[in-house]
Amino acid sequence: MKKLLVILGMITCMACLAACGEEEAQSGPISQEQAVQIGTTIVDQMNTIVSQGAIEQYVDQPVLYSGFQGWESALKDIGTYEGVSGGSVSFMDDEVAININVLGSSHDADVEIVLDDALATYIGITTNVHYSTGEIMAKAGMNTLIGMGTVFAVLILISLIISCFTFISKFEKQKKQEAPAPAVAAPVVEQTAANEELSDDTELVAVIAAAIAAYEGAASTDGFVVRSIRKSNKSKWQNA
Template identity: 45%
Template sequence: MKKWLLILGMITCLSTAVACGQEEKDYSEQYQVTREMVESYVTQEIAGMDEIVKQGAQAYVAEDAVMSNSVKSWESALADMGGYQSIKDISYIVDEDGIMTINVAVEGAKRDAEVVFILEYSVTKGFEATSVTTTPEFTFGELMIKAGLNTLMGMGTVFVVLILISLIISCFNFIPKIQAAFSKKGKKAEASVDNAVAQIVENEAVQEDDFELVAVIAAAIAASEGAASSDGYVVRSIRRIR
């Protein structure tokens, strides 16, 4: 048991030593970066972003992608901060590749926020900002409430979609009935058309018979008067031979 405890202690010591050895090294002196420079830069940038939002001058920085995104992030965070008050703390570090990360804790009327500046170094231009993001700081309770609301919204959306799908599936039962109703209407329409055609044909036949009867009568009258019928019918008298 003691051996296992000794081994565990050695592993813990080695892990701590490795973690300490992997601490990020600061190259601020190599790139001639001082705290005064960083504080001056950060103060001017934050004041500038806040003034742009107050004046509603976002359109003037629309062509500068980095500045435009920075102002949008700051404006979005201000709604939760309740207004910018002051800078509380500044920390920065420069890595071997000349990328400087500045973390700024700012105080708001409602809650604090963190502004993170990412700057890259070039020989011709020096340090230039590539990203500026502002994140409001929420308490654990607020984060849990937000997570709960997001979960409820997600579950509600899923339930609504499932209800819609079930309604659509239930409507499939009415499709055969609708088709049957339309097919019956079609058959009735065809039957009525057939009846109408049959009646027309029957009426024409009756009319033809009537015309023939009239012609025969006219011919008989003409024969009795000694004239020929205009319809070509000839009525001859039949004499019985005794």
């Protein structure tokens, strides 16, 4: 971290001296050549730090730490770092964006370094690898295949779950059929109606006997024989 700060301070001083010595006003705090020189120095130092495995020393500096991690990840596609081939600079409100073209053994890349207008504070460092059209299409096709495969896998899983419901319903029906039916209670023959009919006949006989005894002036009904009177079938009387 100290090395980068020292280098950045030296670059700032050089930029200030160069700006003071120029006769024509610049559109920004630094010129194109100065921006490329600053960016090249930063990229070289970043590659050295990553190659030495000293990234963790900058964990307390989020911008630098993130930039170094991005460079380390990009080196897998860049291959061997072979230097730079120029760059460009653009000025925004309070920021200076330096874009450096990086050469690699496998792929080239662009490193964008964003500083404040005083060139004293890092705002962001991003590495973008250049891929050929064929590589981009291959990655897009691979992503499409992965997405379609995931969708089909989910659909197959849903179909299997739905088919399991059919087996569950069949199992429940079979279980209900195998369950023993409850025993049916034997019908109870009620004799209430017959008993009531016999009671009615006895009362009728007693009433008739009392009426006859009163008519003949007898004191009791002992001389009479009480017999049950049974109701005759109405259909026979009608036929007669």
